[in-house]
Amino acid sequence: MSLHLLGTSLVAPMASGEGEGFHAPTPEEFYWPIFGSGHWTFTRPMAVYLISIILLCFVLVALTKRAAIVPSKGQWLVEQAYDFVRNTIARDTIGSKDFLRFVPLLFSLFSVILLNNLFGIIPPVQYPTMSRIGFPIALTLIVYAVYHIAGVRRKGVGHYLTGMIPKGLPKPIYALIIPLEYATYFIIRPLTLALRLFGNMFAGHMLLLLFIMGGEYMLLHGGIGLKITSIGSFAMALIFTAFEALIQFLQAYIFTLLAATYISDALSDEH
């Protein structure tokens, strides 16, 4: 996306003969329809997401097809990623007894989110799919359904709902605590799960866009002082790309970890 915007901004002033100053990147530039109209528009992030899923399926199947005891490099990579999600995230959060059932979901979440986030800094794509709010919402809805249904199945509706309230508090406090707890479990948790991922990806990509577009504007349309400053802008873009890579991994990890935490909360007996 950064490349596309660079190209457009290069062409436009030349066509109009005179640039009217720097246009900072806006959220509208994230909307990139390909075909269709209205609510049924097929947009670029949808295409990127589809491609990422096909790529993931293809790579994972191909690298684990002839699984050997002594793994090949590709198989080793997949095993490391899978072990990370299975042991560090799933087993240590949910516990040895029930975690296996949820590992496919958690691994899928982690790998899809990580790949789509990384697309934000990989040059041909440069579009983090999770910066469009619909994608984190869809993933959060899946996690929401899973942890509530898991809790209800394990404990039955009554015990599940009463188990959300901590025991042993002085009686008058309960009037305040009960709406808070239910709002947290049913509204705030999924809200923050989706918004955390969306906000990080959106803001990070806006920053990158700003530095790259700003640097390009300063380089091409500015005086000599601005041209020198553009080096700083491009350097910041480079630094922030590296920072974004870290944030993208972290956000994928946090989403999956919180999904596992909510599942483990729903299944746990103590509170």
Next chain:
Amino acid sequence: MSGPTDEPDLTPLQQKDAGHPGRTTPPMWDAMSYVLAGPIVFGLPAYVGDRLLGTNWIVLPGVLVGMAVSLYLVWVRYGSD
């Protein structure tokens, strides 16, 4: 842990996995959702009350009460004792 009271035969994989009890305290990112929930859950009715009654001062105590309750809840759930 495996023992005579568990299922009779744990597969080798289950034996390798045994001994991880799972988290007892959720990570701190979850506490953040409590801290956010407090002001929202108590501030929103306070704001609505303000709109209905035409006043403008109910929101502030509502948000403060919500923040206090949520911090208390975080302390109850995640505090050390």
